[in-house]
Structures are given as structure tokens and as C-alpha cells.
Amino acid sequence: METTARGRLNGLSSGREQATIAGMCGTRLQSLAEIAAHMRMPLGVARVLVADMAADGLLAVHEPTGIGDGGGDLVGTELLERVLSGLRRL
Amino acid sequence: MSIRQNNRVTSAKIVIAGGFGVGKTTLVGSVSEITPLTTEAIMTSASEGVDDNDMVQDKTTTTVAMDFGRITIDSDLILYLFGTPGQTRFWFMWDELVRGAIGAVVIVDTRRLADCFAAIDFFEHRRLPYLIALNCFDGKQYHDMNDVREALAISPNTPIVTTDARSRESTKQVLITLVEYVLTMRRAGAGAGAPAVGAAQ
Numbered sequence: 001m002e003t004t005a006r007g008r009l010n011g012l013s014s015g016r017e018q019a020t021i022a023g024m025c026g027t028r029l030q031s032l033a034e035i036a037a038h039m040r041m042p043l044g045v046a047r048v049l050v051a052d053m054a055a056d057g058l059l060a061v062h063e064p065t066g067i068g069d070g071g072g073d074l075v076g077t078e079l080l081e082r083v084l085s086g087l088r089r090l
Numbered sequence: 091m092s093i094r095q096n097n098r099v100t101s102a103k104i105v106i107a108g109g110f111g112v113g114k115t116t117l118v119g120s121v122s123e124i125t126p127l128t129t130e131a132i133m134t135s136a137s138e139g140v141d142d143n144d145m146v147q148d149k150t151t152t153t154v155a156m157d158f159g160r161i162t163i164d165s166d167l168i169l170y171l172f173g174t175p176g177q178t179r180f181w182f183m184w185d186e187l188v189r190g191a192i193g194a195v196v197i198v199d200t201r202r203l204a205d206c207f208a209a210i211d212f213f214e215h216r217r218l219p220y221l222i223a224l225n226c227f228d229g230k231q232y233h234d235m236n237d238v239r240e241a242l243a244i245s246p247n248t249p250i251v252t253t254d255a256r257s258r259e260s261t262k263q264v265l266i267t268l269v270e271y272v273l274t275m276r277r278a279g280a281g282a283g284a285p286a287v288g289a290a291q
């Protein structure tokens with residue numbers, strides 16, 4: 001997820017946790033797990049905060065592109081191929 | 091300050107599972123570019139961060155123990171590794187994480203085969219492709235591969251590989267094998283939807 005322009009403006013006036021999350025997601029894309037870990041809060045709590053912020057339009061949440069969830073067949077295969085060649089390059 | 095306009099950063103995830111002490115944290119750590127973040131440790135200090143927040147106060151008992159690693163594949167593609175908690179009673183949290191995952195690595199300590207049954211059942215149920223990684227502690231293989239396959243009652247297609255979770259190269263190979271397997275399944279594929287890995291309908 002990442003911070004929206006509104007989120008960046010509102011960051012200072014919202015709650016402390018929300019401001020931290022907005023700051024974290026402002027510089028680069030973050031996963032829920034990373035947010036939870038950095039804020040030292042349970043994943044479930046981070047999820048609630050993030051969901052609230054997304055509802056307020058402060059955060060843009062990007063669903064992981066994966067397979068096996070009815071996602072587009074082509075996208076899934078292309079993603080797999082990219083992951084595979086990326087792993088081989090490691 | 092850069093304002094990101096690019097919405098095209100994609101993430102993929104692979105789940106690392108297995109019984110207690112089989113090397114999940116070790117495996118995630120051997121390839122991750124960040125030290126595995128173990129939320130188990132975070133739980134103990136969770137109250138510090140949220141003590142003044144009514145909304146979340148009663149939620150600090152939510153316990154999720156997992157390992158979390160990251161591999162930047164490309165500037166716009168990140169692979170996340172999630173190590174499942176050892177205790178299966180926490181796995182209700184995992185339905186969400188398994189959703190959209192590429193597949194799973196089930197680490198098996200050949201001296202304690204039965205410890206991985208819960209993980210295998212879990213992935214079979216959710217039809218998530220997985221492979222078996224035999225973690226040969228002390229470099230000894232205690233079972234023949236075919237015996238393992240039979241003992242675990244897994245499909246003949248499910249890959250079984252040996253690994254040393256401490257080795258980056260070995261872990262890399264495990265992940266490559268998994269993704270290759272998933273790709274093969276898809277190419278052989280029965281149309282859309284999850285590959286039916288030994289799915290008994």
C-alpha cells in the first residue's frame with residue numbers, strides 16, 4: 001500500500017499510528033506485515049488501522065497480484081515467469 | 091521528496107511452512123534481504139505502541155507468529171516470504187496470507203515426518219501448490235524419497251527436494267523448483283483457477 005496525496009497532507013493531523021503509517025507508505029510501497037512489524041503491533045491491529053485509513057482515502061491498498069484466486073490467467077503466468085527469472089538471477 | 095505515481099509495483103508471495111523447529115526462520119533468513127521479522131517477538135512489546143489508543147487496546151491479544159522476508163526481484167516486483175507459525179492453532183490467520191500466494195514450501199525434518207501433516211493438509215485444502223523440502227540436519231537423509239512420498243501420501247507430481255535451510259544457494263534452488271512446478275502445472279493447466287494439486291474433490 002502507499003500513501004495518497006491526501007494522506008500525506010492529513011498525516012500530521014491524524015492519530016499517531018496513522019501518521020506513522022502514512023510516513024512509512026509515503027516513501028515506498030509497504031506490505032501490511034512490514035507495517036505491523038515496524039510499528040510493533042499485531043498484524044490484526046495494523047489491518048484495522050490500514051482499513052480505516054483506506055476507507056478515509058488516506059492510503060491506496062494494492063492487492064497482491066497472485067494466482068489461484070480467480071486472478072487473470074495471463075497475469076499470473078507472466079508474474080510467475082518474472083519471479084522465476086528473478087530468482088535465477090539472485 | 092518523491093511522490094510515487096507508479097501504481098505498477100507488484101508483489102508476489104511464497105509461504106514457508108512446516109513443523110516446530112524445522113528451519114522455517116532459517117530458510118527465510120538465508121535469502122531475504124532483510125532480517126526475518128518475527129512477529130512473535132513483536133507481540134511481547136505490542137502494548138508499548140498502542141497503550142494510549144482505545145481503538146486497538148483490546149486487540150493486543152491477537153497473536154500472529156510468523157517470519158517475514160523480502161526479495162526485490164525487480165524495481166517493480168517484490169517477492170515476500172512468509173513463514174507460518176509453528177502452532178497450527180494460529181493458522182486461522184493464514185487463510186488471508188495464503189490467498190494470492192504463488193505456492194508453499196513445506197519443510198520436513200526427516201526424523202519427524204509427521205510434524206508436517208498439518209501443513210500439507212492445510213495446503214491441500216486450499217489447493218495451494220506446494221513442494222516438500224527435506225531439511226537434512228547433519229547432512230543425513232533418514233528416509234528414501236519414495237518412502238517419504240508414501241508416508242506423506244502426496245501426489246506423485248509434488249516435488250520433493252532436499253535442502254539445507256542455512257544455505258542461500260540451496261534455498262534459492264528450492265524457491266526456483268517451486269515456481270517452476272507451479273508454472274508447469276499451469277501450462278499443463280486445466281483452464282483458470284488454482285492448479286488442482288492432488289485435490290480430492
Ligand SMILES: Nc1nc2c(ncn2[C@@H]2O[C@H](COP(=O)(O)OP(=O)(O)OP(=O)(O)O)[C@@H](O)[C@H]2O)c(=O)[nH]1
Pocket residue numbers: 108109110111112113114115116117175176225226227228229253254255256
Ligand atoms: N544442520 C542444520 N541445521 C539447521 C538447518 N536449518 C535450520 N537449522 C537449525 O535448526 C534450528 C531451528 O531452526 P529455525 O529456523 O529456528 O526453525 P523454525 O522452523 O523457524 O522453528 P520454529 O519457528 O520454532 O517452529 C536452528 O538452530 C537452526 O540453526 C539445516 O538445514 N541444517
Ligand SMILES: [Mg+2]
Pocket residue numbers: 114115116157
Ligand atoms: Mg521460526
